Amino acid sequence: MKTEVVKKYLRLEKMPTVWCPGCGNGIILGSLLRAFELRGRSKDDIVLISGIGCSGRTPGYVDVHTLHTTHGRAIAFATGVKMMMPKMSVIVVMGDGDCTAIGGNHFIHAARRNLDITAIVYNNGIYGMTGGQVSPTTPYEAYATTAPYGQMEAPFDIVELALGAGASYVARSSVNDVPKLDEIIMKGIRNDGFSVIDVITPCPIVFGRYNNLTADPMKNLEWIRETTIPKSKAAKMSEEELRGKWITGIFRDREKPGLINLYLDLEERLSKPGSGEDKGEEA
Amino acid sequence: MRKVMIGNHALSYGAKISRAQVIPAYPITPQTEVVELLSEMCANGEMDAKFIKVESEHSAMTASIGASATGARVFTATSAQGLALMHEVLHWAVGARTPIVMGNINRAMAPPWTIWTEQTDSLAQRDTGWMQLYAQNSQEVLDSVIQAYKVAEAVQIPAMVILAAFVLSHTSEAVELPEQGKVDEFLPPYEPEYRIDPANPHAFGGLTGPDGYFELRYQIQKAIEDSLPKWDEVGREFGELFGRKYGLIETYKVEDAKNLIISSATLASTARTAVDALREKGEKVGLLRIRVFRPFPSAQIRSILSSVDRAVVVDRNISFGASGIFYQEVKAAVYNEKNPPPIFGVIAGIGGRDVTKKDIIDIYEDIMRMDEPKSDIIWKGVRL
Ligand SMILES: Cc1ncc(C[n+]2csc(CCOP(=O)(O)OP(=O)(O)O)c2C)c(N)n1
Numbered sequence: 001m002k003t004e005v006v007k008k009y010l011r012l013e014k015m016p017t018v019w020c021p022g023c024g025n026g027i028i029l030g031s032l033l034r035a036f037e038l039r040g041r042s043k044d045d046i047v048l049i050s051g052i053g054c055s056g057r058t059p060g061y062v063d064v065h066t067l068h069t070t071h072g073r074a075i076a077f078a079t080g081v082k083m084m085m086p087k088m089s090v091i092v093v094m095g096d097g098d099c100t101a102i103g104g105n106h107f108i109h110a111a112r113r114n115l116d117i118t119a120i121v122y123n124n125g126i127y128g129m130t131g132g133q134v135s136p137t138t139p140y141e142a143y144a145t146t147a148p149y150g151q152m153e154a155p156f157d158i159v160e161l162a163l164g165a166g167a168s169y170v171a172r173s174s175v176n177d178v179p180k181l182d183e184i185i186m187k188g189i190r191n192d193g194f195s196v197i198d199v200i201t202p203c204p205i206v207f208g209r210y211n212n213l214t215a216d217p218m219k220n221l222e223w224i225r226e227t228t229i230p231k232s233k234a235a236k237m238s239e240e241e242l243r244g245k246w247i248t249g250i251f252r253d254r255e256k257p258g259l260i261n262l263y264l265d266l267e268e269r270l271s272k273p274g275s276g277e278d279k280g281e282e283a
Numbered sequence: 284m285r286k287v288m289i290g291n292h293a294l295s296y297g298a299k300i301s302r303a304q305v306i307p308a309y310p311i312t313p314q315t316e317v318v319e320l321l322s323e324m325c326a327n328g329e330m331d332a333k334f335i336k337v338e339s340e341h342s343a344m345t346a347s348i349g350a351s352a353t354g355a356r357v358f359t360a361t362s363a364q365g366l367a368l369m370h371e372v373l374h375w376a377v378g379a380r381t382p383i384v385m386g387n388i389n390r391a392m393a394p395p396w397t398i399w400t401e402q403t404d405s406l407a408q409r410d411t412g413w414m415q416l417y418a419q420n421s422q423e424v425l426d427s428v429i430q431a432y433k434v435a436e437a438v439q440i441p442a443m444v445i446l447a448a449f450v451l452s453h454t455s456e457a458v459e460l461p462e463q464g465k466v467d468e469f470l471p472p473y474e475p476e477y478r479i480d481p482a483n484p485h486a487f488g489g490l491t492g493p494d495g496y497f498e499l500r501y502q503i504q505k506a507i508e509d510s511l512p513k514w515d516e517v518g519r520e521f522g523e524l525f526g527r528k529y530g531l532i533e534t535y536k537v538e539d540a541k542n543l544i545i546s547s548a549t550l551a552s553t554a555r556t557a558v559d560a561l562r563e564k565g566e567k568v569g570l571l572r573i574r575v576f577r578p579f580p581s582a583q584i585r586s587i588l589s590s591v592d593r594a595v596v597v598d599r600n601i602s603f604g605a606s607g608i609f610y611q612e613v614k615a616a617v618y619n620e621k622n623p624p625p626i627f628g629v630i631a632g633i634g635g636r637d638v639t640k641k642d643i644i645d646i647y648e649d650i651m652r653m654d655e656p657k658s659d660i661i662w663k664g665v666r667l
Contacts, residue, residue, distance in 0.1 A: 052396065068396065071364060072339065102309070102339040130310040133319070134336055146310070146322040146336055153336070 002034065009033040009043060011063050018057055022208070022217025024175035024201030028122055029058055031178060032093075035186040036064070039089070046089045049078045051103060053095035053129045054203075055122035072103025075110045078117050086260045089189060090117040097127045097135040100156050104136070111165035114193035116258030120185065121158055121196070124203035132206030139244055143210040158198040159251055168193035168256040172248045174200035174228045176221055184250060193258035200228055200246050284460045290451035291316035293421040293458055294360055294386040294444065297428025299330050300466050301384070303358035307335035307346035309365060312398050313448040314388045317360040340365035344372040344385075351381035352487060354478035356432065360386035362448065363404040364393060370408065377412030377503060379488060382435035382442070382473070384428060385413075389548070389599075390448045391634045399635020400448035402548070402600035406576075406608045412503055414442040414510060415577040417548040421456040422527065423574075429461070429470055430521055430529065434513045436473050438506040447549045448635065461525050469524055511578045531580035533572040536562065537587055540569030543594040544647060545584075545613055547573045550599055550631075550638055557643035568647060573609060581616035588617050593625050595650045597643065597663075599632040606630075606659035627656045631663035638664070 010033070019025045036043060046064040050056040051074040059066030065088075069077045074092045082090045099107050099121045110119070126144055127133040134144040134151050137158065141150040162170045169191040171184040181199065188195035202208060202220035209215050212223050231249030234242060257265075288296065294317045298306065306325065308318040318334075325334035335350075337343045340361050347357045361369065366387055376383055391401035405415060416431060418424045424446050431442040446452055477485055491499065515530050522528025535555050537543065544554045551572035561568045571587055571594075573580065588594060598607025605611060610628030617623040627650045632638040646663055 068394075070393065104338060127310055130312055130315050131319075133310040133315065136338065145315070145319045146334070147326075148323045149326050 005037045006030055006033045009036055009063055011061055014061050017061060019054060020205040022204035022220060025054060025122055027175040027178060028199050028201060031181040031185050034182045035189055038186045039189055047081055048091050049074045050093045051098035053098050055093055055095040058093045072098050075106040079115060082117055082260055086264060092117055092119045094121055096121055096123045096137040100136040100158060108165040111162050111167040111194050113259040114166060114168050114256055116192055116260045118188045118195040121198045122201050123158060123198050124201050124207055126203055126207040128203045128206060132210060162196035163252055167196045168254050169195035170252040171250040172198040172246060174224050174248060176225050192261060193256050200224055285457050286460050287455050288421060288458050289316060289453050289455050290421045290424055290446050292320055293424035294428060295320040296460060297425040298358035299324055300461060300463060301429050301432045301470055302356060304332050304355040305350035305357045306332055306359060307337050307343045308359050309337050309340045309343045311362050311365040313390060313452045314360050314362045317386055340368045341372060344369040347383045348372060348376050348379055348381050351383050352479050354475050356473045357383045362388040363390035366404050366408060373408055373411040373413055376441045380439040382439055384431045384435055385443050387443050387445045388448050388452045389445055397634055400450055401634055405443060405445050406600050409577060414440055415445060416575050417445050419549055419552045421458050425458055426521060426527055429466060430517050433470050433517045434510050437513055438510045440506050450549045465524055507578045514575050531575040532583050533574055535570040537569035539567060541567040541592045543569050543571055543591045545571045545594055546597040547609060550597055553638060553640055554643050556640045560644055561647060579612055584613060584616045585620060588624055591624050595627040595629055595646060597629045597631055597646060601630055625655050627661060628659050629661045629663050636664055
C-alpha cells in the first residue's frame with residue numbers, strides 16, 4: 001500500500017535518483033509523498049520548488065508542478081507563485097546551505113511575514129552537491145573540505161532561527177524516525193502560515209567519511225540516532241549533555257494568519273463600500 | 284620545480300606564489316578545488332593568508348573589496364551563477380579601484396541547470412571594467428595570476444583570469460612552479476597609495492554628483508587603456524625571468540597567412556592543431572588567439588587583419604539578439620579601416636558541446652566556400 005502511494009507521485013521514468021548510496025534524501029522524499037497523500041487533495045494543486053544542491057534534485061522526481069531554481073532563492077520564487085496562485089499548496093525543499101547561507105535572508109523574511117508555504121530543509125550539515133564544504137549548520141569542530149582542521153565557527157540552529165524570526169509552525173525530525181517525519185511534514189503542509197521542517201539527514205559520502213570516518217549507511221544513521229534527542233527527553237538533560245545534539249519534535253504549531261491571506265483580506269476589505277479608500281475620498 | 288596539477292590548482296598555486304593575503308570564497312562546481320586547496324594551505328600555514336568562508340558569492344566579492352581596501356592582496360574564484368551574483372559588486376570593485384585578482388571558471392548559465400563550459404558568464408561582465416584574460420593551458424593560468432597582480436596593482440583595476448570548465452579546470456598537466464624568490468622580485472608587496480589607515484584617515488565611496496562622477500569614470504577608462512602596453516610589458520618581463528613570454532594576443536603561422544582563424548582559450552588550442560592540418564593541405568591559414576579581452580587589443584588585431592583576405596571568429600558564447608561576442612569586438616576594431624577583410628562569425632560549443640579539430644577544419648572550409656558573410660552568426664553543431 002505505501003509503495004503504491006509513493007509511486008502515484010513519482011516520475012518513475014526518472015528513477016534511479018542521483019543520490020549516493022546511504023543518502024537520506026530518498027527517505028525524506030518518501031515522507032513528503034506520503035504527506036501529499038495524507039493531505040487528501042488532488043496532486044494537481046501542489047507546487048514543489050527547490051533551490052540547488054543534492055536536495056534540489058527532488059522536484060525532478062515528483063509528478064506535481066515543479067520548479068528547480070537558483071541557489072538559495074527557492075523561497076523568493078515561491079513567494080511569486082503563491083501570491084498569484086494562493087489556492088495552491090506551495091512546498092519548498094532546500095539544503096541547509098541553500099536555506100541558511102546564500103538564501104538566509106529570504107528564509108528569515110519568509111518567517112517574519114509568515115509566508116503561507118512549507119519549507120523543508122534537508123539538513124546534512126554540509127554542502128553535499130559541491131563536494132563537502134562547510135555550511136552554516138556544520139557542527140562546531142566538524143571537518144569539511146573548507147575546514148580541514150575542523151569548523152571553528154558556531155552553527156545555526158534552524159529551529160531557533162525560525163522560531164525567533166516568527167514562523168507559525170516549526171518542527172524537527174530525523175530520517176531515522178519515518179512515521180514521525182510523515183506526521184510533521186503533513187502537519188506543516190496543513191498549517192496556513194510559514195511552516196519550517198528541519199530534517200536531520202545523513203550524507204555518508206562526504207560528511208560521513210570526513211566525520212564518522214565511514215561512508216557506511218548504517219553507521220551514519222546510528223550517528224544521527226545518537227545526536228538527535230526528542231524534546232521530552234531533552235527537557236530532563238543538562239546543557240552540557242545537550243551540547244552538539246539536535247532536539248527533535250514540534251516546537252511551535254500556532255494558528256496565525258499567513259501573509260497571503262492577510263493580503264487577500266486587506267484587498268477584500270478595501271474593495272467594500274465604506275472601506276478606508278472611500279473614507280479618504282470623502283475627507 | 285615541475286608539478287602535475289589540474290587547471291584549478293594552477294589558480295590556487297598562482298595565488299599562493301603571488302602571496303595573496305586574503306581569500307574570501309564560496310564553493311561552486313567547477314571551481315571548488317581552487318578554494319579547497321587554498322583553504323588547506325591557509326589553515327596549515329603553507330600560506331600566510333586568511334581564508335574567509337562567506338555565505339554567498341556576493342559576500343565573497345564584497346569581503347574581497349573590504350580586504351583590498353585595507354591594502355591586502357586579495358584572491359577569490361568563482362564560476363557562472365556565482366559570478367552573476369557578484370555583478371553589483373564587480374562594478375564596485377572597479378569604482379573603488381581595488382586590484383583584486385579572481386579566477387573564473389567558464390560555465391554556462393542556467394536555466395536549464397548545467398555545469399559545462401561556455402564563456403557567456405564572464406563576457407556578460409565585460410562592461411564592469413574588470414580586466415579579463417582567457418588562458419589556454421594550466422601553465423598559462425598559473426603564470427597569468429602572477430602577471431595579473433602586477434598589472435592590476437599598477438593601474439588599480441581588478442582582473443579576472445578565466446579558464447574553461449573541465450576542459451582545463453579538471454585536466455592534469457605538468458606545470459612549472461616558478462621559484463618563490465624570483466616571483467617576489469617580479470611582484471613586490473602591494474603598496475596602495477590609499478588604504479584604510481588609522482594614521483592617515485580617508486572616506487571611501489561617498490556620494491558624488493554630476494560635478495565629480497564623470498571624471499572618476501574617465502580615470503577608470505584611462506587606467507584600463509594604460510594597462511594595454513602594461514600587459515605586453517609585464518608578459519615580456521615575465522618571459523625574461525621565467526622563460527615563458529606572454530602578450531595581449533598570441534599568433535600562430537600568421538606571417539604568410541592569407542586567412543585567419545580567431546579564437547580564445549582552449550578553443551584556440553584546438554584551432555592551432557586545425558591550422559597545422561590545414562597547412563598540410565596547402566592552406567595559407569594562421570591563428571590569432573585573443574588572450575586579453577579587456578582591455579581589448581584593437582591595435583594589435585587591426586595590424587594583423589590588415590594583411591589577410593578573410594577571417595573567421597569562433598565564439599563559444601553568445602550575446603542574445605546580436606552575435607558571438609569576440610566576433611562583435613573584432614569587427615568593431617577594424618570597421619574604420621580602409622579595406623577591412625570580410626569577417627565571419629561562428630558560434631560553436633555552446634553549453635560545453637565538444638568542438639574538435641575536425642569541427643574547426645570544417646568551419647574553415649565552409650567559410651572559404653562562401654562569397655561573403657551573409658549574417659552575423661554561422662551556427663556550428665546545433666541540432667535542429
Ligand atoms: C550562486 C551559486 N553559488 C554556488 C552554487 C554552487 N552550489 C550548488 S549546490 C551548493 C550547495 C549545496 O549544499 P546544500 O545547499 O547544503 O545542499 P545539499 O547539496 O547538501 O543538499 C552550491 C554551493 C550555485 N549553484 N549557485
